[in-house]
Amino acid sequence: MSRAAVLWPLPALAACLLLPWLPVLPPFWITLANYIGIAAIVAIGLVVLTGVGGITSFGQASFLGFGAYTTAILTAQAGLSPWLTLPAALLVAALAALVIGAVTLRLSGHYLALGTIAWGVALYYTFANLDLFGRNDGISGIPPLRLFGVALVDGRAYCSVIWVGVVLAALATGNLLDSRAGRAIRALRGGALAAASFGVRTPQSRTLAFVYAAMLAAFAGWLYAHMQRSVNPTPFGINAGIQYLLMAVVGGAGQIPGAILGAGLVTVVNDLLQDWLPRILGAHGNFETIVFGAILVLALQTAPDGLWPLLARHRPRRRRIRYDAPSLPHRQMPPRGSPVLEVEGLRRAFGGLVAVNDVSFRLAAGEIVGLIGPNGAGKSTTFNLLTGVDRPTAGSVSFLGHRLVGLGAPAIARLGIARTFQHVKLVPSMSVIENVVIGAHLRGRAGPLRGLLRLDRAEEAQLHAEAARQLARVGLAEQADRPATSLALGQQRVVEIARALCLDPVLLLLDEPAAGLRHNEKAELAALLRRLRGEGVTILLVEHDMEFVMNLTDRLVVMDFGVKLAEGAPAAVRNDPAVIEAYLGSVA
Known part of the structure; x- marks a missing residue:
């Protein structure tokens, strides 16, 4: 791996800490950047699940809900510190993914995609109809995150926190995909039979991709809950799940930068359409959904692999091979003729x-x-x-x-x-x-x-x-x-x-x-x-x-x-x- 590939997180983290405080950035842009960052974390998980692992999921917004509701219940109702609830949110999402995946991942093709829609809808109505989750009204009074005793209620401060989370999610995902376990996930798309013939346990690799994407979505949900200070079922429905998948696909589902690009484009375009279309048409309604769908179809027809490969032409990465690395142990061959x-x-x-x-x-x-x-x-x-x-x-x-x-x-x-x-x-x-x-x-x-x-x-x-x-x-x-x-x-x-x-x-x-x-x-x-x-x-x-x-x-x-x-x-x-x-x- 090149030195630049190893050191990129350092300038990225510095930019996350400094850019939100530039006076030229108006508060609206900061708010938009916060939503883009949260969506980008979910889309990065979909890079592993869909773009690399080939598992199409329309239900990632439900795992966002698991993270948000877990911290909402533990902080607003049980009085725990928000930072202590992050491990709990990740654990709840991981356990939920294991249970859901045990059933859903047995399916394949369009049946798998339909299965994710089914449990996405089911979980939405679970959030909306149980008293534990506050039904349709949700849970309010969620405390803000505190850092060094300072409440992060300012949008600029929280923007830094969110985008540091984006960098960490991208770094962890890159490390995972560049590892032995990551290669097993990557082999699922187009080479699962061959991978199994060399010892890859493909069901476990599919489950790993599913659980990892769920945990990233729960992390995004945790950030969302403490930014909004209240949660309700609306952001965790099937429509939101479809939109997260579109972000990954439009940006380039197989590339981590593509997930961030897709999150930014979909969020910004959606916001602009909501603002402009009522003025142009002289009426109010969900017209942005129609136009957005047409834009999406056009994008997929012209760039089926997403937009990122068009912006950054992929060049094969030359891996530095350490030929001085100790040799792997070898098998003892049976005696000739035995x-x-x-x-x-x-x-x-x-x-x-x-x-x-x-x-x-x-x-x-x-x-x-x-x-x-x-x-x-x-x-x-x-x-x-x-x-x-x-x-x-x-x-x-x-x-x-x-x-x-x-x-x-x-x-x-x-x-x-x-x-x-x-x-x-x-x-x-x-x-x-x-x-x-x-x-x-x-x-x-x-x-x-x-x-x-x-x-x-x-x-x-x-x-x-x-x-x-x-x-x-x-x-x-x-x-x-x-x-x-x-x-x-x-x-x-x-x-x-x-x-x-x-x-x-x-x-x-x-x-x-x-x-x-x-x-x-x-x-x-x-x-x-x-x-x-x-x-x-x-x-x-x-x-x-x-x-x-x-x-x-x-x-x-x-x-x-x-x-x-x-x-x-x-x-x-x-x-x-x-x-x-x-x-x-x-x-x-």
Whole structure:
């Protein structure tokens, strides 16, 4: 990370403390800045939840309400100091998010979005109809924040507090997304299956994103309550939740500065429309909602990724790799020739379709075995069954004495099985090296709290040094900082191999690794796989390039229509009449 990226909070904090006191800023602008700052904190949470994690939520205003009502009850009714209620507000929102998320996050797609609308509406009416929350009248008499004994009732003083909160929220969020836990969240969008295959527990990552966004919204609600000095249900309804989501989307949901930009634009434009439209139309009403909707649709059509990417052209960040970082520990490889994988009677049926039918084979340590067959033979399905992506209907799989059937993909990866995919699964929003580091997820230990506080730098240096070493190993060291999807398809497949090697696997499953590679690149890949075999790594590969397979593998297993057709040395399999018929037809 560059020095500027580390030091940016210092001038930002100084600006927060000084700018509100400039005499040229009228009180109205200060008030508007306060509302923008509170909205920006909520939108920053949506960067993690929606822009990065891909979880659309229309209900963030409800968590704002949890924070506001918690401090209102504890201060106005129980007499606690406002500063003591901040941890309570965050805790209440986190617990509420855990409960709501346990149900809502099981949904996907538009069902998930509809689910957030449902509980957003339900919580709004809960606030409006319970005596605990003061019903529709709300709770008044909330004391102001005090700092060094001085009540922060002046708008300029409170503006400094709010925007210091914005800087802290942006800093913490940036730290989180640049950590091991943050990469797991980032992998949810476009690469969840691959992430799970390298040990990322995707349900926990989704929950982390949900809870973190809820806690930021509760922090904003806490600030809002002590600015307004009273709360009622109106600011915490579904309309407000939709508006917060629009702020993140219009500004650029994947970027922290975009969330702040979106909060400012939506707040200012909304205020201007409320002021100007009645004068222009000569009537009062919610006309600003209609015009604002039209402006929003136009913005989304012209800038679907938000406005921030248009204002600040994204340039790949060059990460400083500490090559002197201590090496990660390596697995002890099993003795050459000892049993590694034993597959017995493997079967997978999808209703009446049997994709894999009673397949059995064995792999020994330090050998390369090819799993070949025509399209639709069941090869990739077999890979999915071996790695826990799918569960077999019958049969058993044993790896180094461990029974794999019933284990999930993360547990199987922890045992030392890594894989690539038939269709490349890289995270589009991440650079090459960031995608590769996901493969080393299980070799790190830092949790989200260490990431937030930036106490994980030594471990991160080790993980990135390992990723850089694997990229150099496959010949892509110069591409480390490029966006992953900017590479050619063949190079993307090689990136997947580097990611798999970051797991330090005992068994490497490669699904069509040579597809899209030129002749020289195939030769380099074959040389790499032979080196890995020499180091004791066992390799099972699916490949349609017969010349590549025949010159590389020690044995071949041939499948056709889900059934094992033949097994043996490449020369013997090449001349097997059943194999020739499966590939070329009975006439041949």
